[in-house]
Amino acid sequence: MKTENEKRMQVLDPVDRVSEIIFGLIMALTFTGTISAATAGREEVRTVLYAALGCNIAWGLVDAVMYLIRTLTERTRKHTLLQRIRSVADPSDAHAIIAGELPARLGASIGADSLEDMRQRLLALPVPARARLSQDDYIGALWVFLLVVLATFPVVIPFIFIAETALAMRVSNAIALLMLFAAGHAYGRHAGGVPWRSGLAMMAIGAALVLATIALGG
Template sequence: MHDIKEQKRARVLDPIDRVSEVIFGLLMAMTFIGSLSVATAGQETVRTMMVTALGCNLAWGLADAVMYLVRTVTDRTRNRTLFLRLCKETNAASGQALIAGALPPRIAAAAGNEGLEMIRRRMLEFSDAPIPPRLRLDDFKGAFGIFLLVTLATFPVVVPFMLLHQVTVAIRVSNMVALGMLFLAGWALARYAGGSRWRGGTVMAITGTLLMLAIMALGG
């Protein structure tokens, strides 16, 4: 049971999930900022943009949080179903096939029949403790964390409009902040993956900018 809790905690704190949610929230906010017209934007327009951006990210943060819970229940139910099928399977070869299907292909191939059989026997030792499909407190903590990440990603790019009265300057500062955040996001992902951090940051900044332009062009 301790191992299951540790695996769940690691998934909640997965750097890929966390960085992805920040990028998603950032891009959503930047689409509203990018729609501002420097020539016609007044204080009322800027205020409306900030409220709309925050409201949109609140809504999408809630949607992402709910989908995280749905994905968690689905994955856990699938694991439970596979585990119960394995426990009922009397044929060793069929049990090995079930395990191989649940593993990444390369790992399953590297394990071979002997490795798969060892895993099958080890799993059968825990046949009296199936994985429950219900949600736990950590799952709701993870969902709340996702909601916060998407929502809080709005503020760094909106703050310049609160501090600066000139819309032109505020837009430029906001864009620089967004580029900096995208670069740091790529840096964090590259560090997690063991790749080049400078390259990861640069690629993410360029990719994020292109995504934002595409979203705006498609009416997002």
């Protein structure tokens, strides 16, 4: 049996979950990466850490709101599409609509019998008066927010508990690389590729994105 927490995490697919963690991690690294190991004092480090947390809270909120907007937009599009299929009198017109929504090769190769079967199944679906957000959507938005914010802490904690800034930076960077590798590994496993290669690639891509973001003043 799956726990309630596991069911809620499934509101977001694996790619969404990993993407939000990577986003939050990279945003945090753009702050910790600006700390000077040679000259930074504890007050300066504290200021940077507060800024990193505040930035990720803000972006977590933005991401959560955009998740709801994206979800409602896509649901409205599907609702409109279903209404179109139900409203046409000629089944062949409905077939054309359904085929147009399928991937190009599949839509071109699927037969009329299969399209009619899809049409009948779609006609049997209950149609709400309008598209709307559900409780699961708000739970998904909450997870988006939490994933972005919580991704800040693993790279920030070393600066809290380690007094020597240079050592804290090395530990923080090591944790960040491990998190990037784990994220890439998850991508590779989900895609059916070679997980460890995806992990190494994500480490390289993440490091490059952090350097680019810092260089551009992000």
